[in-house]
Amino acid sequence: xxxxxxIDPLNDAQRAAVTAPNRAVLVLAGAxxxxxxxxxxxxxxxxxxEGVSAHSILAVTFTNKAAREMRNRIEDLLDLxxxxxxxGTFHGLAHRLLRRHAKQAKLPDTFQVxxxxxxxxxxxxxxxxxxxxxxxxxxxxxQWFINAQKDEGKRxxxxxxxxxxxxxxxxxxxxxxxxxxxxSGLVDFAELLLRAHELLRDNRDLLAFYQQRFLQIHVDEFxxxxxxxxxxxRLLTEGKDNLFLVGDDDQSIYGWRGARVENxxxxxxHYPNHQVIKLEQNYRSTGNILNAANKVISKNEARxxxxxxxxxxxxxxxxxxAAFNELDEAYFVVDRIKAWVNEGGLRKDAAIxxxxxxxxxxxxxxxxxxxxxxxxxxxxxxxxxxxxxxxxAYLRLMSNRDDDASFERVIxxxxxxxxxxxxxxxxxxxxxxxxxxxxAAIALLNQKAMSPRAKNALVxxxxxxxxxxxxxxxxxxxxxxQLVNEQSGLIYLYKxxxxxxxxxxxxxLEELVNAARLFDAEQDNEESLSELDLFLSHAALExxxxxxxxxxxxxxxxxxxxxxxxxxxxxxxxGMEEGLFxxxxxxxxxxxxxxxxxxxxxxxxxxxxxLYLTYAESRRIYGKENYSRPxxxxxxxxxxxxxxxxxxxxxxxxxxxxKPTHSIKQERRFNLGQRVGHAKFGEGVVLQLEGxxxxxxxxxNFKQAGVKxxxxxxxxxxxx
DNA sequence: GATTGCGATCTTTTT
DNA sequence: GATCGCAATC
Numbered sequence: 001x002x003x004x005x006x007i008d009p010l011n012d013a014q015r016a017a018v019t020a021p022n023r024a025v026l027v028l029a030g031a032x033x034x035x036x037x038x039x040x041x042x043x044x045x046x047x048x049x050e051g052v053s054a055h056s057i058l059a060v061t062f063t064n065k066a067a068r069e070m071r072n073r074i075e076d077l078l079d080l081x082x083x084x085x086x087x088g089t090f091h092g093l094a095h096r097l098l099r100r101h102a103k104q105a106k107l108p109d110t111f112q113v114x115x116x117x118x119x120x121x122x123x124x125x126x127x128x129x130x131x132x133x134x135x136x137x138x139x140x141x142x143q144w145f146i147n148a149q150k151d152e153g154k155r156x157x158x159x160x161x162x163x164x165x166x167x168x169x170x171x172x173x174x175x176x177x178x179x180x181x182x183x184s185g186l187v188d189f190a191e192l193l194l195r196a197h198e199l200l201r202d203n204r205d206l207l208a209f210y211q212q213r214f215l216q217i218h219v220d221e222f223x224x225x226x227x228x229x230x231x232x233x234r235l236l237t238e239g240k241d242n243l244f245l246v247g248d249d250d251q252s253i254y255g256w257r258g259a260r261v262e263n264x265x266x267x268x269x270h271y272p273n274h275q276v277i278k279l280e281q282n283y284r285s286t287g288n289i290l291n292a293a294n295k296v297i298s299k300n301e302a303r304x305x306x307x308x309x310x311x312x313x314x315x316x317x318x319x320x321x322a323a324f325n326e327l328d329e330a331y332f333v334v335d336r337i338k339a340w341v342n343e344g345g346l347r348k349d350a351a352i353x354x355x356x357x358x359x360x361x362x363x364x365x366x367x368x369x370x371x372x373x374x375x376x377x378x379x380x381x382x383x384x385x386x387x388x389x390x391x392x393a394y395l396r397l398m399s400n401r402d403d404d405a406s407f408e409r410v411i412x413x414x415x416x417x418x419x420x421x422x423x424x425x426x427x428x429x430x431x432x433x434x435x436x437x438x439x440a441a442i443a444l445l446n447q448k449a450m451s452p453r454a455k456n457a458l459v460x461x462x463x464x465x466x467x468x469x470x471x472x473x474x475x476x477x478x479x480x481x482q483l484v485n486e487q488s489g490l491i492y493l494y495k496x497x498x499x500x501x502x503x504x505x506x507x508x509l510e511e512l513v514n515a516a517r518l519f520d521a522e523q524d525n526e527e528s529l530s531e532l533d534l535f536l537s538h539a540a541l542e543x544x545x546x547x548x549x550x551x552x553x554x555x556x557x558x559x560x561x562x563x564x565x566x567x568x569x570x571x572x573x574x575g576m577e578e579g580l581f582x583x584x585x586x587x588x589x590x591x592x593x594x595x596x597x598x599x600x601x602x603x604x605x606x607x608x609x610x611l612y613l614t615y616a617e618s619r620r621i622y623g624k625e626n627y628s629r630p631x632x633x634x635x636x637x638x639x640x641x642x643x644x645x646x647x648x649x650x651x652x653x654x655x656x657x658x659k660p661t662h663s664i665k666q667e668r669r670f671n672l673g674q675r676v677g678h679a680k681f682g683e684g685v686v687l688q689l690e691g692x693x694x695x696x697x698x699x700x701n702f703k704q705a706g707v708k709x710x711x712x713x714x715x716x717x718x719x720x
Numbered sequence: 721g722a723t724t725g726c727g728a729t730c731t732t733t734t735t
Numbered sequence: 736g737a738t739c740g741c742a743a744t745c
Contacts, residue, residue, distance in 0.1 A: 063734065091735045115735080135728090189735045224734095256732070356731050358737095378733080415721070541735065561732050583731055599732080622730065623736040 005077065006044045010037070017277045018042045022050065023241040024274035026222070026267060028248060030308045031293075031605035032284030032567065035246045036066075039218055040073045042244055043085075046216050047078065056215035057085040058236075062224055064089060064542045066565070070220070086214070090229050091189055092541055094196035098187070099529060099537075101206060105199045108185040110400040110533055113540035117384065118405050119143060119188045125408065126176050129431060137169065145170045146177060150190035151226045151258040153197065183436055184404040190228075197232045207235060215242060222247030222267075226258040234270065241273050249304050250297050253561060253599050255591070264304070282308040282605075284567050286315025289611050292637045293604040299636050300594045308605075316610055317643040320634065323616040326575075330362035332614065332645075333572050334370055337555055340570055347373060349569040351556040353603050355581040359574065360557050367555060377558035382544030387494060387505040388512055392539055394484045398469040399532055402436035411437075414493040417457040422450070438462075464488070477531050478517035485509050515544075560603045571607035573600075576615040577628040600633045612645075675720040683720065 010018060014034055017027045018041045029035030043059065046052040061067045067089055071082045086093060095113065098105045114122070123146070124139045149156075156175040161168060181187065187195065200207045214236055219225070222245040225233070237243050245267065252261040260266075268274060282290055290308045297303070323329035337350050352363050360376055367374045382388065390413055393406035401407075412418045430440035441458060444450065450458070468487055472480040485491050494505040519535050556568065575581055582596035604611060615630045670676060674686045 089735065095735095113735090116733095192735080254733080257734085358730080417721095419721085543735080559732060561734095580731095585731065595732095620736080 003045075003048055006041050006048060010034075010041060011281055013277060013279050013281065014038050014041070017279070018045050019049075020244075020275055020277065024237075024243045024267070024271035025245065026264065026274060026276045027244075027246045027279060028276060028304060028306060029246050029279040030248060030282060030306050031251060031602065032282040033279035033308070034283060035248070035279065036069065036073065036220070038279065039220060039244075039246050040070060040077060043074055043216070043218060044077050047080070052216055053084075054080065054082070055084045056213060057087075057218070058093075058214040058216065059085065059087040059218040059220070060090055060093060060233075061087075061220040062089060064092070066220055067092070089541075090225075090232070091192050094192040094232075095537060095541060097196045097199060097210075098192065101199060101203075104203050104206065105195050106182075107187065107195070108400065108402075109529075111185040111187055112396050112400060112403055112406075112533070113192065113537050114181075114186050114188045114405060115384065115540050115543065116143070116189065117389075118186075118540075121408070122180060122186070122405050123173065123177060125427075126173055126180065129427065130173065130176060132169070132173075137173070142170060142173050146174050147188075147190045148258060149174065150188075150194045151228055153194060153228045153231060155194075179434075180404060183434065184402050185400050186403060186405055193226075193228045193232065197228055197235065200232070200235050207238075211236060211238060211240070216244065217242055218244045218246075220246055223249050223252040223261050223264060224254050224259045225263050226260055227263075230260065230263045230266070241271060243267075243271065248306075249302075250300075250306060250598055251564065251602050253564065253595060253602060255595050261302075278306055280306055280308055282310045283312075284608050285310065285605060286312060286609060288314050288317055288641050289604060289607050292318055292611075292641045293601050295638055295641075296597060296604065296633055296636045297601040300597055302591070302594060318637065318641055319610070319612045319645045320642050321612065321614040321645045322630070323614055324618070326359075326362050326616050326619045327366075329574060329614050329616045330366040333363060333574060333612070334366040334372065336572070336612065337367075337372065337570075338370065341372075345570065347553045347555045350572075351558065351563065351566075351568040351570070351606065352572045352574060353558060353560050353563050353606065354574050355560060355583060355599075357559060359580075363557060363574075373552060373554045374557055375552070375554040377556070377562050382508070382511070382515075383539045384543050385505075385508055387490065387508050388539075390490055391481065391484055391488070391509060391512055392536060394465070394468065394488050394490075395480065395532060396536055397438075397465050398472060398480075398484075399530070399536065401438040401465070404430075404437045407437040407441075410488070411461060414489040416461060416489075417453060418461065422454045422458065425450075476517075477519060477535060478513050480532060481513045481516040485513065560599050563606050564602050567606055567608055569607075569609045570612075571603070571610070572612045572614065573603045574614045575619075576613050576631040576634055577619065578631055579626070579628045580619070580621075581631055582633070597633065600631075613642075670717065670719065677718040677720050 006018070007015060011034075014037065017025065017038050027035065027038055029038065039059070043057055046057070047054055059067075059070060061070060067087055071085075071087055074080070074082050074085075074087075086096075088096070098107060098111070102109050102111060120139055120143050123143050124134070127134055127137055127139055127142065149159075156171050156178055159167070159171050161171075181191065200210065217233065217237060219233065224247075233243065247264060249261050249264055252259060255261065268276070285293075287310055290310055294307050321329070321332050323332055333352060337347070340350055341347060352360075354360060357378055364374065364376065383392070390410055393403075393409040396403045396406040397410070408423070411423060426437055426440045426444055429435070429443050430437050433440065433443070435443070441462060445455065445458060445462075464487065468484060471487075472483055475483065490509060491506065494502040494509070496502070497505070516535060519531075519538065560573075578587070581600070582593055586592035586596045613634060615628075615634070618625055618627050620626070670686050675683065676686060677683055
């Protein structure tokens with residue numbers, strides 16, 4: 001058998017991991033050391049050499065993207081379909097288990113997955129129903145509490161009453177929340193994991209079945225697992241040693257959302273027969289970048305200890321730029337990107353990494369002003385958009401009338417005359433009788449004299465859902481979506497929305513039909529579930545990766561967190577100031593500070609060739625001028641690895657840099673009240689002017705298109 | 721039922 | 736500073 005393609009591309013440490021004897025293995029894989037490769041080749045090794053059936057492979061990742069990549073790479077390497085392997089996210093696999101064994105998991109067949117914004121809405125409503133003051137009991141905090149409990153495997157009933165008023169109240173909401181979810185057939189993300197764990201724990205026969213099926217279990221990014229995820233892995237590997245874990249304690253940056261690096265240590269206790277293999281050769285960055293990153297991370301106390309090295313040479317020094325303020329910082333970065341591009345670099349090889357999303361704006365403005373294409377990661381994704389969630393809510397109701405979250409969402413969207421009063425009445429009945437809102441609405445119609453108007457509206461709504469279900473029965477999935485879009489009145493609603501937001505929403509609804517058309521139920525459908533239910537779960541579990549412009553040559557802007565796992569030739573780590581990075585909230589707690597430091601380490605190790613660090617002496621934060629000291633992380637980098645940059649012609653004083661030499665008034669091409677023409681929007685009148693030079697913007701009241709702000713450097717306006 | 725205005729809030733994010 | 740959610744208003 002030819003296994004050269006599995007073994008040959010590996011270095012010694014990688015090969016040791018891939019070919020390790022069949023027992024528990026922990027691979028500590030430094031940044032850029034080829035951890036995905038090891039995982040993929042390990043699976044290939046097991047199949048080709050150990051004779052493990054593909055059917056017996058389980059591989060868990062944290063993101064859908066990582067799962068997809070793993071599938072693709074295994075298929076490429078082995079020329080073998082991964083169809084029969086269980087490869088997915090913890091949540092995706094848990095979902096699959098629950099679908100297969102809904103009964104035993106005590107869930108209705110049509111249960112649906114709530115995303116976090118659904119969850120927050122439900123909690124908000126609950127807080128109101130319980131008569132709690134939202135300012136005293138912030139729903140966000142309650143949501144956080146509930147999820148934290150679930151991540152630790154705790155139900156409301158497991159808690160002992162400590163007499164603490166705060167805790168008692170939190171538990172009361174938790175309990176009410178559990179009841180509502182059970183009644184509605186709704187499952188949040190944390191619940192997927194918790195329930196999947198309980199399912200296996202409480203059904204020994206089922207557990208035995210899966211223990212026998214999954215002969216090899218692989219986990220990516222193990223340092224990010226939380227308590228319940230690890231417990232789930234332990235159940236599946238009970239009495240066996242068939243775990244292959246890959247992770248990096250130095251890249252644990254999700255402690256704040258429940259990830260437990262300690263799982264790495266616990267693993268070593270729980271699987272005494274294990275083997276640890278370190279991957280320390282880095283194939284990504286230059287020697288200087290690695291040395292600097294090593295030095296920074298070495299300041300952390302809590303770590304296993306690892307030192308990256310490369311045989312690729314030292315490369316350039318790390319550049320440090322002290323900006324006058326945040327505008328100057330942006331100016332500098334964009335200037336450097338321009339130079340990079342002029343020298344033949346690609347924009348998409350350049351990334352601007354920041355600690356918090358709010359920092360992206362200056363960079364966006366400067367990039368826009370220089371007409372440099374860019375792409376910002378983060379923000380709303382496709383399936384999270386309001387119009388999409390509305391359409392999905394109709395579909396969910398069609399599948400499951402008891403889905404209260406969806407019921408509430410669309411009972412009056414589009415408005416059909418069912419206001420706060422009617423909804424309040426329905427809620428009251430639901431609460432009294434412990435039934436779903438749908439059932440309560442029917443009860444309300446039967447028992448109480450309502451105003452004829454409200455009654456009509458309510459009957460209309462209930463009948464609409466029933467009718468939609470009937471009409472959809474024989475249709476293809478995408479036709480069902482189309483049907484809902486039209487008959488629900490959503491299309492009509494957005495068509496009449498003023499401004500250009502409505503048009504975008506219509507396009508998104510259209511895109512949803514398209515997504516349904518392309519949806520491939522095959523891959524998930526070992527279970528004989530309705531295609532609609534699968535599509536709806538898919539929408540919740542995979543909120544949709546970013547927009548389609550992925551292949552365009554754009555400068556990449558993202559937070560340090562979202563940069564994990566990526567690499568760029570040219571990296572700017574911006575906003576290196578005390579209070580920002582490390583963030584203020586982390587600076588008084590050593591554990592959190594160390595997590596910030598790991599974040600810094602992650603950021604630095606994204607860079608392949610050139611790394612720029614910048615900070616601003618003054619920065620506007622929340623509208624107020626702040627003067628901060630440079631980040632302590634900068635001092636942790638040996639001085640000999642850093643070169644300080646001064647801008648040449650450009651003086652860092654913003655007044656000199658920003659203002660053109662000529663007066664603003666003379667430059668104005670348009671005046672207030674002037675009539676102008678636009679190729680797309682037609683004729684309009686200038687209402688306001690602001691900014692200057694490339695940034696000049698005008699607010700224009702168009703006869704047809706309404707009031708808009710336009711960048712004059714982009715919009716070609718004609719004076720009329 | 722839509723529009724306006726006011727105050728509170730303001731890491732990080734995937735599922 | 737900007738957004739968002741909620742309440743008062745037309």
